[in-house]
Amino acid sequence: MAQEITQILDDWKNGDESAVDRLFPFVYDELKKRAKAYLQNERNNHTLQPTALVNEAYLRLVDVNNIDWQNRVHFFAVASNIMRRILVEHARALNAQKRGGNHAKIPLDDIQISIKKNANELLNIDEALKKLSEIDERKSLVVEMKFFGGMNQKEIASYLDVAPRTIQRDWKFAKLWLYRELTKETI
Amino acid sequence: MKKEDWQKIEKIVDEALQLKSENRKAFIKKKCKNSPKLLSEVESLLANEGIVDDFFDSTAVSKYANLIEEEIPTKSEALINKKIENYKILKELGSGGMGAVFLAERTFENYTQKVALKLIRNSFIDSHLENRFLREQQILASLNHPHIAKLIDGGFTENGEPYLAMEYIEGRPLLEFAKEKSLAIRERLELFLKICSAVSYAHQNLVIHRDIKPSNIIVTDDGEPILLDFGVGKILEDEFDSKKTQTNVVALTPAYASPEQLKNISVTTSSDIYSLGVVLYELLTNNLPFETKAKTLSEIIETISKNPPQKPSENYDQSSSLLKAKYLKGDLETIILKSLRKEPARRYSSVEQFAEDIRRYLQELPINARPTTFSYKTKKFYQRNRIPVLAGLLTFVGLISGTTVAIWQAYEARNQAVIANQAKTKAEAETRKAKQEEEKAKKVNEFMKKIISYANPIGDNTGVKYKGQAKVIDALNEMSDKIDIEFSNQPDIQSELHHKFAEIYNIHRGYETNSKKYDEFNSKTKFHAQSAIRLRKKYYGEKHELVAKDMFYLWVSSLDKNETPEQAKLLANAINMMRETNPKNLNLPHMLTAYANRLWSPTVDYVKKTQEIYYQNAISKPKAERLQLAENYYQEAVKIFEEILPKNHGSIVLSKCYLAQLQIDRKKFKEAQVLFPKCSERIKYIPKNKTETERNKKYKKLLEEGLKK
Numbered sequence: 001m002a003q004e005i006t007q008i009l010d011d012w013k014n015g016d017e018s019a020v021d022r023l024f025p026f027v028y029d030e031l032k033k034r035a036k037a038y039l040q041n042e043r044n045n046h047t048l049q050p051t052a053l054v055n056e057a058y059l060r061l062v063d064v065n066n067i068d069w070q071n072r073v074h075f076f077a078v079a080s081n082i083m084r085r086i087l088v089e090h091a092r093a094l095n096a097q098k099r100g101g102n103h104a105k106i107p108l109d110d111i112q113i114s115i116k117k118n119a120n121e122l123l124n125i126d127e128a129l130k131k132l133s134e135i136d137e138r139k140s141l142v143v144e145m146k147f148f149g150g151m152n153q154k155e156i157a158s159y160l161d162v163a164p165r166t167i168q169r170d171w172k173f174a175k176l177w178l179y180r181e182l183t184k185e186t187i
Numbered sequence: 188m189k190k191e192d193w194q195k196i197e198k199i200v201d202e203a204l205q206l207k208s209e210n211r212k213a214f215i216k217k218k219c220k221n222s223p224k225l226l227s228e229v230e231s232l233l234a235n236e237g238i239v240d241d242f243f244d245s246t247a248v249s250k251y252a253n254l255i256e257e258e259i260p261t262k263s264e265a266l267i268n269k270k271i272e273n274y275k276i277l278k279e280l281g282s283g284g285m286g287a288v289f290l291a292e293r294t295f296e297n298y299t300q301k302v303a304l305k306l307i308r309n310s311f312i313d314s315h316l317e318n319r320f321l322r323e324q325q326i327l328a329s330l331n332h333p334h335i336a337k338l339i340d341g342g343f344t345e346n347g348e349p350y351l352a353m354e355y356i357e358g359r360p361l362l363e364f365a366k367e368k369s370l371a372i373r374e375r376l377e378l379f380l381k382i383c384s385a386v387s388y389a390h391q392n393l394v395i396h397r398d399i400k401p402s403n404i405i406v407t408d409d410g411e412p413i414l415l416d417f418g419v420g421k422i423l424e425d426e427f428d429s430k431k432t433q434t435n436v437v438a439l440t441p442a443y444a445s446p447e448q449l450k451n452i453s454v455t456t457s458s459d460i461y462s463l464g465v466v467l468y469e470l471l472t473n474n475l476p477f478e479t480k481a482k483t484l485s486e487i488i489e490t491i492s493k494n495p496p497q498k499p500s501e502n503y504d505q506s507s508s509l510l511k512a513k514y515l516k517g518d519l520e521t522i523i524l525k526s527l528r529k530e531p532a533r534r535y536s537s538v539e540q541f542a543e544d545i546r547r548y549l550q551e552l553p554i555n556a557r558p559t560t561f562s563y564k565t566k567k568f569y570q571r572n573r574i575p576v577l578a579g580l581l582t583f584v585g586l587i588s589g590t591t592v593a594i595w596q597a598y599e600a601r602n603q604a605v606i607a608n609q610a611k612t613k614a615e616a617e618t619r620k621a622k623q624e625e626e627k628a629k630k631v632n633e634f635m636k637k638i639i640s641y642a643n644p645i646g647d648n649t650g651v652k653y654k655g656q657a658k659v660i661d662a663l664n665e666m667s668d669k670i671d672i673e674f675s676n677q678p679d680i681q682s683e684l685h686h687k688f689a690e691i692y693n694i695h696r697g698y699e700t701n702s703k704k705y706d707e708f709n710s711k712t713k714f715h716a717q718s719a720i721r722l723r724k725k726y727y728g729e730k731h732e733l734v735a736k737d738m739f740y741l742w743v744s745s746l747d748k749n750e751t752p753e754q755a756k757l758l759a760n761a762i763n764m765m766r767e768t769n770p771k772n773l774n775l776p777h778m779l780t781a782y783a784n785r786l787w788s789p790t791v792d793y794v795k796k797t798q799e800i801y802y803q804n805a806i807s808k809p810k811a812e813r814l815q816l817a818e819n820y821y822q823e824a825v826k827i828f829e830e831i832l833p834k835n836h837g838s839i840v841l842s843k844c845y846l847a848q849l850q851i852d853r854k855k856f857k858e859a860q861v862l863f864p865k866c867s868e869r870i871k872y873i874p875k876n877k878t879e880t881e882r883n884k885k886y887k888k889l890l891e892e893g894l895k896k
Contacts, residue, residue, distance in 0.1 A: 176239055179242055
């Protein structure tokens, strides 16, 4: 499988956009599995870090002897997007679960309330990001890679082929814009 | 919000953040002096400055970890008994890489219809995937054949996930059915012929299945085989710049995949013929032609691309009383092995020919295939394949032998119909047009079949001349002069064939290194393009998009180191005609880019020499104004590309990149700043291209310097 993934990454680098679609299922399953394992075994000792997750998934999926730096950054970029999808998918499912069915009349306990709040918040962030990507795609990518994928400035800069300073500016501005977007409706 | 405003806001915010907080207010006031709107934008953004860092301090994963922690039922379980649009989900039938398939039902007033509902897993598909999905859906919907599972419906769920509702087939998979019913060889072959008719039909509609395998063929209780899952099937792409790699390892099953599929060379109708061959092999022997068990993917690829298949007569299931070596030896073996050749060009040239040989066998007539000589070295094929030029040629040969080239036009018309459909305008007219095109294509197809028969000396006298070694190009040469004789009364078909021949010779020309042959192909290309233009003018009138398209072809075919004023005029005329007749034609933006390239000369060095010619043709005005014209052309091209092609398509990126670089040359740095990142994006897709990288660097520097000033 490692070879297959490496091949997909190569295809992608060489301009085959469909490669992303093919990479998706592998990384998705692996990341989800990793995330769950983390939470079950090491909840008390660690905070869950995407970098660690992605790194581990990367080591498991890719033939490391056979890969270059650029591929690694590509992998991380796609994994950032997938992390976002995994979180949103969970948030959506949770939201739907709470909304329908027979649960409606049972009062929610604190944990449930916090989960529900988190789910809503995350979905709002996702929506706002979509909006941002329509105005300024690069900024939304920066947020995705940093906030969801835990990539560092240098890696993001290399992937987007711009100066690290630009990434820093993008990130600062995007945060301000997103936050304003998130708080808009409640005011 | 306008792009300029966005950038302005960004700049002010960025600068303000670098100031001490007490100085900010004055700074912002000064910067936003004349615009209260701008002022409120900037202020509202900066208002959150103290809070945002806390909010985005940790990453999403740790912040929202409890979302992942919460066990949610898997999607499939959660869907049972739910409704997706009009369908009630009953149970999961299976799941795979990109999604899951459910049994679902739709209730009408009087009856319930069962469907196989395919849900694409990728829940956040972006717009380019969405377009592709819609296109695929519409084309699949047009497949209407008794042995193909029909697409009933398709669309998006309320969560925006795409789904397809396919006809639900009750029955058993092919091999299971054959075994249970203890089918004799003859019955197996008759079953197989029905499958062939389905695949052949799909090919004529320009759909390649790409994943034919026994588990995708369900036999109903009435004994009718139905081919499922055109899901990974792909529509033949007609891209003017067909540089896009065709990859396909998606969900394919290696044991049934052709060497070219496994090696990622290209997929043609011939790949389906190969997979049909494997299915036939397994149907008649209960074994696979290659041992794939306990092998890694790369070992399988190695085996399938290099080793000859085991002879069916030496590799059949001896526990079965029905399968015997004496049936398999001889003609049946020859037929199977022909379909399993490594090179697409040496297989049957169409599913129809494959089926014809089986019918001949069943009628005890001599078959057309000759036994494989095992002295033939697959190694040779392998060695040759390393040369990219030949790999390209093989793709091309595969296209012809699949008889698909002939129906290209129909596809194109339909493709445009699909696009139009999406815009919900002119849909009906376009579909009608597609139908007409299809009629025409059928006739063209007949002619192309003749061409293919040249490679096959039996039953064709002209073919004998080549002792069975006729190459496609020989066949084309033979037929080249016959177009005008055979179709003198049907100018639409006559012109279509000339158009096709021009296209093919032009491709051949591109690969030819022998200068004498190059000249020969060159003159052939011109001859056919000119004939096509002449006939199309006669049939469609002086001004028509097809005329404009052929003028463009003629122009492309006349491209050489020294372009002449006539060629410049030809291209200019083609552009004007296309603008008038169909401004949405995909060829138009390509023409515009080509013209603009010459007015400005960004890429090819030799173009510089011919620039003056285009200048003179453009307008006799100062250089600055002519460059302005080039910029307008690029802008027009970008606009059309964006309307027609999916987001981030290579052509969009490339034309934007040219536009940005021209803007930099014209010192319009502010405008270029917006588009220039597209150039870097383009670089990403071009592996290690030094010239491009250096060019990009050069312009990057120019842009940065320009912005500083």
